[in-house]
Amino acid sequence: MLNKACGGDYISKPRPNVLFITVDQWPGGLLACAGHPVIETPTIDHLASIGTRFANAYSECPICIPARRTIMTGASPRRHGDRTFQPSLRMPADMTTLAQAFGQAGYQSQAIGKLHVYPQRDRIGFDDALLAEEGRGALGGTDDYEMFLADKGYAGQQFLHGMSNNEYSWRTWHLPEELHVTNWTTWAAARSIKRRDPTRPALWHVSYTPPHPPLIPLASYLERYRAREVDEPNIAGWAVDDERLPYPLKLARDYWSSLPPAQLADMRRAFYALCTHIDHQLRVLIGTLREEQILDDTIILITSDHGDMLGDHGFYAKRMMYEGSAKVPMVLVGVADDKRVGVGVVDERLVGLQDIMPTLLQLCGITIPDTCEGISMVSQDHQRQTLYAEALAGVKAMRMIRDERYKLIWYPAGCVFQLFDLQTDPHEMYDLSASSDHDHVLLRLQQQLRLELYGEDLEAVDEGGFVGLERPASAPQPNRGLSGQRGLHYPAPPLQDPSIIVGGV
Structure with missing residues (x-):
């Protein structure tokens, strides 16, 4: 696109800036604009009203590190090498990252908040990174x-609030309000915007660590939810009997004890308070862009690495293939005059985190690397028939494939399937895998799922179909570390083996 210059000559229009925002563990349905009855998200709702909200966006591996590798490479876990959470795995050397692609096109770039890469100070192509890594200094690297x-x-x-990074106890923030990590992330990002080089376009990746536990909302945000009824979790009949659950679900049920109703309601209030706090802080970033006179020239994209079950069906946290865990928010706002991004559009197509990188590159006129597997969400060619997701391996493995209407989940341990009609049953209350009326749907999605399998998953199938793995006896493991509880960080904790997984099932 060309603009008329003052002297009558034509010059190329400058490339847009990009404000790319991620949050951690925020379910896709937890937005007022998505129909949630309680949550307050006025800023994101407004951005959706001037842009496009992708209603069927998923994390291809709803676990922190694999999901962020997908975001930063535009590729599936199969290609980037992690579907299990490997904290010492480096970014693939043979793949161009999101930041590298922008840098090669002349962009200045900065990451603020959580990157969750190894080594921790690896900038993965960003010019600079100001990190808030949830107290992982013991892995090596200074946390800003x-x-x-x-x-x-x-x-x-x-x-010193005493809450765990992987559990669902809660309390209000224990230090002055301005020291909360959400406020720091916003402040650091706003300063970065103000300190930009005005001669070059910019990419800002702003990565908030909440609402991921620890659940430590500001008292002022928790207070706004205290006086109102909070929605109750969905509990399906298939989830009631612990002993009949698929093996990975039984492990999760044993790991996170169900909260009594009153405590569960308060936990959800605390989680919602963290979300609304972030939503309001986004207004500071938008205000900074406006006052710097670059808002109209800036693309904004907001998403999460994965969701959280928040007690639905008696489960907590991520990893699972249900909507609360695997579905993510996805809101895209183009520059002021870019007709490629809709205004007030709800897009029902199946999209994934791998689509973020090609989308932003296309909108900025940058060549998409061959290593990118995702499809630009503003491309006319984006029309997936199915979307595949995976988490963990061996007997803990969970695999999912969904089409426009149905979702199939496979648990290799015991070879258990679940089938849900998301059109009539969006909360996954009714498992249709044993319904004779849905045999054809089950078979069709099983065939599609079989095409996606690789690696050790192939040991659980043969030419005749799915054979699964033997289900082990499930015995609860002692949780001596309170799911990765942090302690006093001055003096700094000693270095630890970065390959050790902390706080997982």
């Missing part, structure tokens, strides 16, 4: 947010 707390006189006190 913890340095900020030390500068303010609160060295090592980030986790």
